[in-house]
Every structure is written in structure tokens, then in C-alpha cells.
Amino acid sequence: MMPAENQTxxxxxxxxxxxxxxxxxxxxxxxxxxxxxxxxxxxxxxxxLFLIGTERSLHEPMYLFLSMLAAVDLLLSxxxxxxxxxxxxxxxxxxxxxxxxxxMFFVHVSFISESAILLAMAxxxxxxxxxxxxxxxxxxKPVIGKIGLGVFTRSFFLIFPFVFLMKQLKFxxxxxxxxTYCEHMAISRLACDNVKANLWYGVVMAILAIGLDAGxxxxxxxxxxxxxxxxxxxxxxxxxxHTCGSHVCVILMFYLSSFFxxxxxxxxxxxPGYILNLLANLYVVIPPMLNPIIYGVATKEILKxxxxxxxxxxxxxxxxx
Numbered sequence: 001m002m003p004a005e006n007q008t009x010x011x012x013x014x015x016x017x018x019x020x021x022x023x024x025x026x027x028x029x030x031x032x033x034x035x036x037x038x039x040x041x042x043x044x045x046x047x048x049l050f051l052i053g054t055e056r057s058l059h060e061p062m063y064l065f066l067s068m069l070a071a072v073d074l075l076l077s078x079x080x081x082x083x084x085x086x087x088x089x090x091x092x093x094x095x096x097x098x099x100x101x102x103x104m105f106f107v108h109v110s111f112i113s114e115s116a117i118l119l120a121m122a123x124x125x126x127x128x129x130x131x132x133x134x135x136x137x138x139x140x141k142p143v144i145g146k147i148g149l150g151v152f153t154r155s156f157f158l159i160f161p162f163v164f165l166m167k168q169l170k171f172x173x174x175x176x177x178x179x180t181y182c183e184h185m186a187i188s189r190l191a192c193d194n195v196k197a198n199l200w201y202g203v204v205m206a207i208l209a210i211g212l213d214a215g216x217x218x219x220x221x222x223x224x225x226x227x228x229x230x231x232x233x234x235x236x237x238x239x240x241x242h243t244c245g246s247h248v249c250v251i252l253m254f255y256l257s258s259f260f261x262x263x264x265x266x267x268x269x270x271x272p273g274y275i276l277n278l279l280a281n282l283y284v285v286i287p288p289m290l291n292p293i294i295y296g297v298a299t300k301e302i303l304k305x306x307x308x309x310x311x312x313x314x315x316x317x318x319x320x321x
Contacts, residue, residue, distance in 0.1 A: 009170040009192065015100050015177040017083070017093035020281070022274040031088035037285040038081040044292030045070040051305045058301060061139040062128075065121045066295060068148055069250075072117060073288035076110035079103055080284045084180040093177075100182040101163050107284070108162060108184060111258065112155040112205075114287075115213040118251055120147050122220040125244050130227045158205050165201065169193050180281055214255050221248070246298035250291055257283050 019027055048070040052058045080103070086092040095103070128135050162184055172192040179186045184202060188195040221244070228240045261283055296302050 009172050012097050012171055012175040014094050014096050015175050015182070015187075017087050017095060017180055017182075018176055018178050019087045019091075019093065019180055020274050020277045021178050022272075023278075027088040031085055034081065034088070034281065034285055035085060037289045038077055038085075041073060041077045041285060041288035041292075044296070045074045045288060047306065047309075048292045048295070048302070049074075051302065051309070055305055058305070059141075061124050061135075061144055062121070063302075064141075064144050065117060065124055068151070069114065069117050069121070069291060072110050072113045073291055075106060076114070076284055077288040079106045079110065080181040084281060087180050095182065100177075100187065101166055104166070104182040104184055104187065105159055105163055107181065108159045109152075109155045112158055112209050113151050114254060115210050115258070116151040116154060118247075118254060119213045119217055119220075120151065121247055122217040122251070125247060126220045126224055128243070129224050129240050154209070158209055161201060162198075165198050169195070169198075179277055181284070183280060210255075210258055217251060242298075246294050249294050249298075250287075253290065254287055257287070 020030065023030060049067055052063045052067040052070075083095065083103070124139060127138050131138070166184070166187060169188070169191040170193050171190055173190060175190070177186060177190065184198070188198045224240075224244065228237050231237050231240065257279075261280060296306055
């Protein structure tokens with residue numbers, strides 16, 4: 001590295017997203033599954049929001065939390081995938097510094113919000129199974145509204161310092177960003193300043209947000225399991241466990257990928273960069289794609305309304321033809 005006095009520091013007006021390094025010749029082919037997953041995510045989450053918004057029978061706490069999850073998934077995938085596809089298809093990787101920070105902000109806000117929503121859904125299942133007689137009294141619509149406001153307020157105030165820290169950094173090497181979207185650690189690695197503050201704030205934030213949420217979810221499900229195995233009949237136990245099945249699948253998918261991505265980016269120096277990059281890209285499309293599928297298949301009420309919607313549409317098309 002050059003001595004500090006010989007370095008020319010600058011604040012880049014633009015970054016150039018280079019895509020997944022080492023796969024330049026096959027990025028058009030790589031874009032095909034990403035395009036399909038993005039379309040499925042858009043359609044599935046939009047359909048969930050439409051059904052929950054229009055069907056009064058779905059205006060219950062569990063489905064209102066699910067609509068929040070669908071909105072966050074739409075925000076995450078739409079913030080990242082269109083630019084990702086532009087890089088893959090047209091090599092259109094140029095992005096302004098301000099736009100890059102904005103994208104970074106919404107990506108991380110989405111992650112923190114999704115974690116908090118999963119915690120709220122775990123609390124919903126805890127009240128429904130462990131204290132069913134008070135369910136409607138505890139989870140009223142005003143309470144759900146306050147929880148939703150708290151989710152997004154917490155996410156904003158936890159992630160906004162990242163933007164402030166990034167604006168203080170000085171860059172002296174390059175504006176080539178080896179990624180398909182703006183991620184905090186990827187940008188920090190281009191800086192010539194000491195980025196320990198960025199690194200440790202990310203660690204503390206992950207512990208206080210993602211780690212705390214995961215711990216509280218674990219406690220909730222511990223209490224749920226204790227209550228379930230205290231039920232008198234096997235049929236009642238299976239019915240109670242079935243109501244949690246889809247939520248557990250989504251929780252495992254989110255937290256396993258979150259913790260792997262977090263530790264790999266900070267401590268996994270032996271993992272090739274293109275593999276980390278590819279995993280980071282999958283992380284922003286696979287959960288938004290699978291969440292509505294998991295809930296749609298596992299939740300009878302949603303599946304029933306999905307079938308009704310398709311029956312109406314297909315029936316009208318058949319009659320018109």
C-alpha cells in the first residue's frame with residue numbers, strides 16, 4: 001500500500017457494479033434463474049397482499065403479520081434484482097454514490113425488518129397456543145399497528161448510522177464494486193480509511209437485532225412446545241404443531257442464511273469471493289420467492305382463497321372463449 005501522504009483520497013461520484021467476478025462469460029445464463037425467481041417473488045407476494053387486503057376473513061393477526069412480511073420481501077427483491085439483471089444483461093453497472101447508499105440502506109432495513117416480523121409472528125403463535133382465550137384481546141388491530149410501526153422504526157434507527165459511517169469514509173483505490181448490489185461490507189472494503197468502526201457496529205447491530213430476535217423466537221417456541229406436549233391428545237398436538245410448521249420453515253431459512261452470510265463476509269476469508277457473491281445474490285431472491293409459497297401451501301385459508309381467485313379468473317376466461 002502507498003504511504004498515506006502519496007495517496008489521493010476521493011469521494012466517488014459513482015460506483016461500478018462488476019457482477020459476479022469469474023463468471024462474466026456466463027452471466028446471461030445465470031440471469032435466467034434469477035429472473036424466474038424474481039417473477040415468482042413479485043407474483044407470490046403481490047397475490048398475498050391482494051388476498052389479505054381484500055378478504056375480510058383474513059384480517060386476523062397472523063395474516064396481517066404475513067402481509068408485512070410480503071411487503072418487506074417485495075422491498076428487498078425490488079431494491080436489488082432489477083439492477084442485478086441490468087448488470088448481467090447489459091453490463092449497466094454504474095450507480096451513483098447516493099443511489100448506492102440508498103440501496104444499501106433499504107437492503108439492510110429489509111433484513112432487520114424481516115427478523116422483527118418473524119419475532120412478531122412467533123409471539124402471535126405463542127399467544128394463540130399458550131393463551132388462546134386472550135388471543136383477540138391481546139393482539140388487537142391497534143396493537144398490531146403499533147408492532148408494525150415499531151418494526152420499521154427500529155430498522156430505520158439501527159441502519160441509518162451505516163449511511164453516516166459510509167459518508168465519512170475516504171476512498172483511494174478504485175470505484176469498481178465487485179458485487180451486483182451495494183452491500184455495506186463490500187463498499188467498506190474499497191475504503192482506505194480504518195473501517196473497524198463499520199465492522200464492529202455491524203457486529204453489535206447484528207447481535208442486538210438479529211441475535212436478540214432469534215433468541216426470543218427460540219424462547220417463544222420453547223414455551224410453545226412445552227404447552228403443546230402438555231395437551232391431552234395426539235390429534236390436538238399435531239393440529240397445534242401444524243399451525244407453526246410454515247413459520248418454522250421460514251424462520252430456519254431466514255436465520256440460517258443470515259448467520260452464514262454474516263460470518264462468511266466478516267470471517268470467511270478462505271471462501272472464494274465469487275461464491276460469497278453468488279450466495280449474497282441468492283439471499284435476496286430465494287426467501288422472497290419461497291415465503292409466499294410456503295405459507296400458501298401450508299395455510300389452508302390462504303390456499304382456499306388462492307384457488308378461488310384462480311377459479312374465477314380461469315372460469316371467466318373459459319366462458320369468454
